[in-house]
Amino acid sequence: MIGATILGLVVTGCELAGVWLFGRITDDVLTTGILSALILPAAFWLGAAVLGGAAQFAATWLSASAAERFVARLRDHAFGHVVTLSPGTVDRMEHGDLVARLTDDVEEVEEIVGSGPVRAVSSVLGIVVFGAAALILRWELALLTFAAAPMLWFAARRFSRRISAVADEERRVNGRVTAVVEESVSAVALVQAYNRADLVTGRVAAAGARWARIRVAQARLSGAYGPLVSVVETLCVLTIVGVGAWEIGTGRLTLGGLLTFAGFVSYLYPPVQSLGHLALGLAAARAAGERVAELLDTAPSVTDRPARAHPAVVRGDLELRGVGYRYPDAVRPALRSVTLRVPAGRTVAVVGASGAGKSTLTKLLLRYADPASGQLLLDGVDLRDLPLEALRANVTLLPQETTILHGTVRENIAFGRAGATDAEIVAAATAADADVFVRSLPDGYDTVLGDRGRFLSGGQRQRIAIARALVRDAPVLVLDEPTTGLDGEAVRRLLGPLRRLMAGRTTVLITHDLRLATEADHVVELADGKICSRPIVPESA
Structure with a gap:
């Protein structure tokens, strides 16, 4: 940016030389x-034009390079912050609006700290240089010309205030349009099954129409500013021509002097107009900046404490001591004084009706949230005293909603652990009973799975997820309703892979399925956030 600014000064100097020549x-x-x-003079003029053109090219390249690097870094920073937020916090956001903040709004912010400052400095330099040259040539005529500057400044301020208000609404509605489109596309199967294409199309059209009205209002304001400035400039030029012709007649000014002065003024007003347009652009960029700042100000619900423990080897002994938790704005607690111990290598099945607090337990075990009361201990260490990265490296989650990423089978399994080798991927797929059907796919392990694995059956998706958990090879395993949505045959085929996954690991199995519950060493029932039946685990276990 500094280099672009210096080169902009070179361009201004070359333009000044051209006018004088x-x-x-x-x-x-x-x-x-x-x-x-x-x-x-022609040779000097040509040299100045070549030097100015080269400097303009280099300044544009440097400015664009700096601006795009800034946008990329800001987007990376904002997205990096989003992935530190708990899943519950992200789920409460409209995902389409979140995407708009990470894309369109970040791009708009560049105007404030990227190309905007370079343009502002270059414009100010142009005003100073050409204004000073005009004053030196004919100070009386220059002062008469400068009288238009306050009018341009006043117009820019008035327009920027109105555009700022419109820009706030435009950014918000833009996010809403993206959210409606994203939601409608993701639910296209439901839309078709219920014959509600007219409903979702109407929602998208309504949001788009509102956005269009705001964009037209923005264009109307921006469009009015340009002609207003042009009228003011025309009045100034006519004044210069009239006064200059009188001074030529009196012999106080030559024709070349008048043309030189007119040239200085012609180069003076574009920077003034550029500053005005920049003020209007900054008003719109400020609205986007506030939306990005609001996202960055969203604090993670859990953070690392100064770690007092970072065990090199985790046995997997889990214990809950009087754990309680209440969701924000909830009337009743989701968990109340839950006490439970799961010895290393053992499996406990947690059963109960919907809303009993089973899934809340998984959130606490992964530290998506911290308990309001009580403690969760891993090998006797409070989870809050472990670094988040260390905790999650030793706990594998198989979530209720099977997540398949857009990528190859190999990439989906390797997502479980960075650096997983091909042999480990195939071994995990084999243990998950997935190797046979994977090899039958068009490109085997290199087959690209569609968005959310839509080309696979429910059982196949779950076996890919189990392979991913196997390749992770963590000592603690949390299974959240692993058979949800599967028919009896799919569940039967899944039992073997699940047994191999649970073998030798401390497992918390959240399930409604009694066939899975029988695989556990102990069964615990949750009701209304409390354990209503708890097996006694001998200390020797």
């Missing part, structure tokens, strides 16, 4: 008719 040519060549006097 044109005036000299007018007086020394065009007025006198002496053609030989053209050679030297």
